[in-house]
Amino acid sequence: MISVDLSKAGNRNSDPCGEPLLLFQSDRHAVYHIGTAEDSAFRSNCYLLTDGSESLLIHPRGIYEFSFLYHQLNTILSKEPVTGLVISGADADNSALTEWLKNYPGCRLFTTPFIHLMLTSCGKEEYTFHDVREEDRFLFTSGRSLKFIPAPFLPSPAAFACYDETSGFLFSGDIWAAMDMDWHLVVDDFHDHEMKMNLFHIDHMASNISARGFLNRIGDLKITAILPHHGSILPKPFVNEAMDYLRRLKCGTDLFYPDIKQF
Numbered sequence: 001m002i003s004v005d006l007s008k009a010g011n012r013n014s015d016p017c018g019e020p021l022l023l024f025q026s027d028r029h030a031v032y033h034i035g036t037a038e039d040s041a042f043r044s045n046c047y048l049l050t051d052g053s054e055s056l057l058i059h060p061r062g063i064y065e066f067s068f069l070y071h072q073l074n075t076i077l078s079k080e081p082v083t084g085l086v087i088s089g090a091d092a093d094n095s096a097l098t099e100w101l102k103n104y105p106g107c108r109l110f111t112t113p114f115i116h117l118m119l120t121s122c123g124k125e126e127y128t129f130h131d132v133r134e135e136d137r138f139l140f141t142s143g144r145s146l147k148f149i150p151a152p153f154l155p156s157p158a159a160f161a162c163y164d165e166t167s168g169f170l171f172s173g174d175i176w177a178a179m180d181m182d183w184h185l186v187v188d189d190f191h192d193h194e195m196k197m198n199l200f201h202i203d204h205m206a207s208n209i210s211a212r213g214f215l216n217r218i219g220d221l222k223i224t225a226i227l228p229h230h231g232s233i234l235p236k237p238f239v240n241e242a243m244d245y246l247r248r249l250k251c252g253t254d255l256f257y258p259d260i261k262q263f
């Protein structure tokens with residue numbers, strides 16, 4: 001097993017457009033950060049999870065980054081197809097869906113029924129739909145598995161997270177997302193990072209109940225790193241602090257309607 005020291009993960013900070021970065025490898029199971037061509041405070045991350053000849057793209061990204069990501073993927077897959085797209089939020093990123101399906105016909109979509117319905121506005125084509133609410137586990141042919149965890153109202157009603165049981169990585173969608181122009185791939189100062197997460201969470205996450213409800217669902221998982229859609233990866237030393245952050249979080253309706261008490 002190659003266990004990548006995330007705190008020293010390459011020079012991605014200075015070159016986010018560089019080669020895809022290996023974050024974990026065990027036998028024929030690997031996780032990569034694909035890189036990003038955008039330069040924004042709300043930087044998006046795209047990850048590739050490979051297991052033998054199967055490969056799932058987590059957060060496929062929108063039409064404006066399609067060519068860049070397609071090129072990046074070919075450096076890993078050598079023209080082998082991506083076999084699955086994991087779409088965990090109702091997001092503008094879904095705008096490139098037809099391009100992904102055109103280039104990877106036969107690709108399976110892992111998402112919730114509501115997002116599946118919304119994809120009609122992105123010019124949905126025929127595809128195999130894995131309903132993550134109905135089947136909360138996906139088994140690779142190797143026997144390794146992924147677990148899908150509902151994360152309602154964080155911030156989408158249909159949001160979910162994805163846990164890779166081999167690496168212990170939690171792909172958390174918009175949970176623990178952060179905003180910052182001075183981007184780093186991996187968090188090295190949690191206190192400083194908390195303020196960057198506040199910029200997104202306070203206004204966009206629904207409530208403390210939704211945050212703590214999600215924590216209850218992941219309490220039994222052995223998480224070795226948190227990999228959000230936006231911002232920076234939280235390595236193992238900060239996982240407990242990240243859980244505590246969510247537990248304490250006051251956001252959304254907690255702040256907009258402070259006078260209304262729970263019943």
Ligand SMILES: [Fe+2]
Nearest residue numbers: 089091174229
């Ligand atoms: Fe997102």
